[in-house]
Amino acid sequence: MPLRDAARRPFVMAAAIIAAMTVLRIVYASAIELRTDEAYYWTWSKEAALSFLDHPPGVAWLIRFGTAIFGDTALGVRFGGIVAMLVTQLLLADIVRRLTHDARAIMIAVLMPEAALYYGLLMAKVAPDVAMIPFAVAMMWSFVRLAQSGDGRWWLAAGLFAGLSMLSKFTAIMFAPAVAAFVLVPDWRWRWLRSPYPYLAVLVAILVFSPVLIWNAQHDWASFRFQGVRATASYGISLRTIGDYIGLQFGLVGFVMLPVVLTGLVLTAWRGYHTREPVAILLSTAVLVPFLYFLVKSMTLRVGDTWPMFMWPVGFAAAAVNLATMTKEGWSARMLRSSAFWARTSITTGIAFVVIVFLYYVAAPWNLLGKIDPIGAEAGYEQVAARAQAALDETGATWIATTDYRTYAMMRWLFRGRVAVVEINERGRFQDFRDPGMDRIQGNAGIYVGREPDNRSSLWESIPAKREPLGQVERRWRGRVMDTYVLEKLTGWTPELSPPKDSPLFQWRVLAGEFSARLARFLLPSPGGGGSIARSASGVG
Secondary structure: OHHHHHHHHHHHHHHHHHHHHHHHHHHHHHHOOOOHHHHHHHHHHOOOOOOOOOOOOHHHHHHHHHHHHHOOOHHHHHHHHHHHHHHHHHHHHHHHHHHHOOHHHHHHHHHOHHHOHHHHOHHHOOOHHHHHHHHHHHHHHHHHHHHHHOOOOHHHHHHHHHHHHHOOOHHHHHHHHHHHHHHHOOOOHHHHHOOOHHHHHHHHHHHHHHHHHHHHHHOOOHHHHHHHHHHHOOOOOOHHHHHHHHHHHHHHHOOOHHHHHHHHHHHHHHHHHHHOOHHHHHHHHHHHHHHHHHHHHOOOOOOOOOHHHHOHHHHHHHHHHHHHHHHHOOOOHHHHHHHHHHHHHHHHHHHHHHHHHHHHHHOOOOOOOHHHOOOHHHOOHHHHHHHHHHHHHHHOOOEEEEOOHHHHHHHHHHHOOOOEEEEOOOHHHHOOOOOOOHHHHOOOOEEEEEEOOHHHOHHHHHOOOEEEEEEEEEEEEOOEEEEEEEEEEEEOOOOOOOOOOOOOOOOOOOOOOHHHHHHHHHHOOOOOOOOOOOOOOOOOO
16 A cells, blocks of 8 residues: 555646646736737637638637636636646646656656746647647647557547647648658558548548638638748848747746757657657657747747747657656666756756746736836736726717727727727738727727827828827836827727728738747847846737
């Protein structure tokens, strides 16, 4: 009995840590006001559109799941991400269990996400990446089952989860090289190339992904053009953007954990390609190819902080499996002790870091980072909404206009349907959205709420509204002014919901990593000073 209790103790400890960290994420999700992108995705959850310009609809469905339980609250919007984290950990545990039958490796696989800021805290910030991660890991789990059983029907499960991943975010396509290597490099290649199952899996994935294809076919392939511009944008080689990307990975995966995981991936890749072992090839390629792709892109483009988020859970599984495999391969006792030490250290220091970041945002009263704080940079919209409400009451206006999707999203979130809110430009973002309340808009005065200097944009040359200044309002966070907003009364004009596609009121702007830039400026040393630790709890989706 004592031996059985001793064997059970590590699992009890791991379960206790996961439970405690889940409570932490629930508290964070409930206490921190929505970020602008989260509010934007929440507006999607209120629509019946098949898809959206920026991303597929998976994140909207995830939010709808949470708000069906907890209502239109911060926890309701974010609850799906908390569930996604637990599902991801269960899948990682089963992948590693099937590959190693090693209790220590299983514990490492489920605790590594808790120790990475990307997941230990940011899975409570809803984003398309968060919606995609459990489906992507489920796809890898299906391939593990395929490799172990040889049953071709697992291809169909993999196709289903691949389609669901793509239905959440397009970056799931970056797993395609890993799947291709999984099929083509091992000795079994001709078996699967002659089998109908891989092709049926592709068909299943396309059928699941079809809402996005249908929506895009109806809207001039807008999503693919939008993401194509982002993917091909280039601004010249910059050492700073390379440093931004590397610094973000250290900060959000872990200063100790990132080297641990990358080492495990490299060893797994060497082992897999040397012996043509399918699962080792799959897991290592699934992370190393996207990691290197983003590294190359970072030479000319700032990589958004959540863009690589989809790949690291597979890396955690590979790192855990690698530790167990090293033991079987007869590595020296010193090397095995060192590898185990650094794995444990990455988890303990990582969890401590996640807890510190949590306490800073939930309990601390200070603003230590100024305007570059990723939470503070998007906080304080309640002050803007309160001033907008006062302006509505003073002028008798009945609707709110914005020229920025972030302001639009926060006004919709904070007013919760009490006032009609419309973004008067970038109408390409709102195709197939429901009527925002034109019966309250047409023939009535409105209040423009915009961040300076948007009120001086050349866009206004296309808008024949009479504008009357009403003053300014500062958006503050912990005593620091984060932004200044202008309020104006609009009369003599009704916004056009469906302007021509060549109109400046229809065209969308491409924003690649604006908030990750703020994070990177903090993560990396400035030209005249020292750097600091990562503390992101926000990011562009």
